[in-house]
Amino acid sequence: MLKPSEVKKAFARVEAANYAFRTYLKKHADEEELDKQFLALHRELFAGYDCNACRNCCKEYQAFFEETEIGPAAACLGMTETAFRQTHIEEDMGDYLLKSKPCCFLEPDGHCRLGTCQPAGCRDYPYTDKPGRLFSLLGVVESSGVCPVVYEILERLKLQYRFTFKQRR
Structure with missing residues (x-):
């Protein structure tokens, strides 16, 4: 598995292939089977992964709160x-986003x-590990540039589907 510091660079090398694979899955994958494949890989890979040693997601994304989550977070x-x-919180057209990126709640550990x-x-x-992956593949591809586990999931799925990519010139 890639180190957290290597994901962005590795993603740049496979970005075009990942978007092409997304298109391939949209046309050829069975929704239920794909969800099962994602879930199996998710469980296998996260079982041995320490997210606290990475936290690229906390560094790269701006956290989103539902309105009902703001009160409990404040109380904590x-x-x-x-x-x-x-x-x-920064309110933007009814969305509640954390003002800071990286996340100000991320501890050094x-x-x-x-x-x-x-x-x-x-x-x-x-x-x-959620159902409906076929309809959220764009987010999965984007996450593969942030999360080492998602990167690995896509790489393994490409092997399972025997997907090959030829760069157009």
Whole structure:
């Protein structure tokens, strides 16, 4: 598996192939079978992976909160919801985004200061164990440039599907 510091560079080498593979899957993959493949690879690869040693997701993405997640997150930090919103949240057309990137709640040891109050989008990332992967392949391809596990999942799926890519000139 790639080191977290190597993912972005490795992704640049396979980016065109990954987007072509996305198109291939859209045309040829069975939705249920693909979900099973993603789930199996997700379980296998994350079983031996320490996300706290990476946290590229916390460094590269801007965290998203549902409105109902703001109050509990504020409480975890001992803040009022109003103070939390003013300090940490940027509202954009009804979306609640963390103002900072990398995430200001990321501890040096890779843990999140919000603990069990972190937003679902953070807890569930990279979503490779969720159903409906056929309809979210764009996000999967983009995540393969951030998360070493997602990168590995796509590489293994390409082998399973015997996918080859020829660069157009």
